[in-house]
Amino acid sequence: MPQAAIDQAHDLPFLAGGGDMAGRIRLHNWSATPLGPIETWPEALKAAVRIILRTPIPIVMLWGPSGVMIYNDGYTEFAADRHPGQLGANVREGWAEVADFNDNVMNICLGGETLSYRDQELTLIRNGAAQQVWMNLDYSPVLDEQGHPVGVMAIVVETTARVLADRRIAAEHERLQRLFEQAPSFMAMLRGENHIFEMVNPGYMKLVGNRDVVGKTVAEALPEVATQGFIDMLDTAFRTGEAVTGQALPVLLQRSEDQAPEQRYVDLVYQPIRNDENVVTQIFVQGSDVTERVLGERQQQLLMSELDHRVRNTLATVCAIATRTLRGATSLEEAEASLNARILALSRAQDILTRRSSDGAELGSVIAASVRSHSDDHQRFRINGPAIKLNSGAALAFSLALNELSTNATKYGALSVDSGLVHITWTVEQRDNKRFLLITWEETGGPVVSPPTRRGFGSTLIEEAVATETGGTTRLEYRPAGVLFTLDAPLEDIEEH
Incomplete structure (x- = not known):
């Protein structure tokens, strides 16, 4: 406070203790305003000034019809670079950019009414630039000794920082809400120790069959999971405040009312959420439906087991073929040719099986692949029969x-001459409530056939190996008109299931 104002404070006791603004008011040339010299002010004005000067809240008084401005220390920060120029100015000139707004305030309050605004948005010129601001504004009439409104007391609290913070928080919340809704994983928020659904995202809705779960407890919304251990996991997370996780957990879910519960597998996390008092109040649920992954891994394990089994069997077969071929061969050249042919036949069968994974091979494909390497003329073979899928052994x-x-x-039969043909046919017959596969290999048009003088490994393969693997009966006849081979086997023993 200027020393002159301190020295004369005893002449104006209503300014005593009023801070920096009391000194400024004391020294201001009020004679140049509608209020006149400060010594002549009415008691109502002095009383109002005494009140606002001793209040830390930003207050400005608008006196008389023109709204002459008198304010306290708290208001100076709001006025910014317009202080101290606003002291003694009328409000229309003091805030020219919002003159219409203040005209309305003056008209209403000098009419005896009050006004109140919350987070009122205005554009003000402060520090040389237009600023968008928000304020809480309360306007009350000031009455003279006769009870007539002669001024307006305005409490001005700027809320710009809070409004902008709230908007940032709202925008962040909206962004998080979009992420929550668009997340590929399933998410939910559960409230309280009873685990009431507050929020669920589309991923969670899809997992549970789009059931209406919000506002219900987990036990009410998803009764089928009550006995599967998931509520116990939630209770543990809520009680201990520690996250509970699980991977590839099996869960039976009633995803449709008209269907039986469906087995799914999920990875999940139950993350406790604490309030400001460090008390667990919510649990955030996040996870992924990994059913396809789990089933794929199981299928892969089955394929690996099948591959291991098939490789072992193939190696055993190769060893047996090699041993028997070498034992029965009359020369190294014959052994080499026979061994190569038999291993190539085995390779072709394996190729068919590999292309069809572990689902077996179609009988027609096996026959076509087997005979293709022995004749470029497909017309030499007459192949006909229904679709039958064989297991790998058959x-x-x-x-x-x-x-x-x-x-x-x-070498010796129908394919050794140009006129020879081979007929390969198969049918399925029903006998004694069982189905049987009947396969026939019949050669025609070739040279006269006579039985071999010795039984070789080839004949053993044709008759015994096939019979053993299929559980059926084989018959190999060396008829003069051509070789005839038949197989009669239970279909259930050779068909892929």
């Missing part, structure tokens, strides 16, 4: 047997 046995039959036909 496919390998048929492939080896067909290779031996084709080799013999090429």
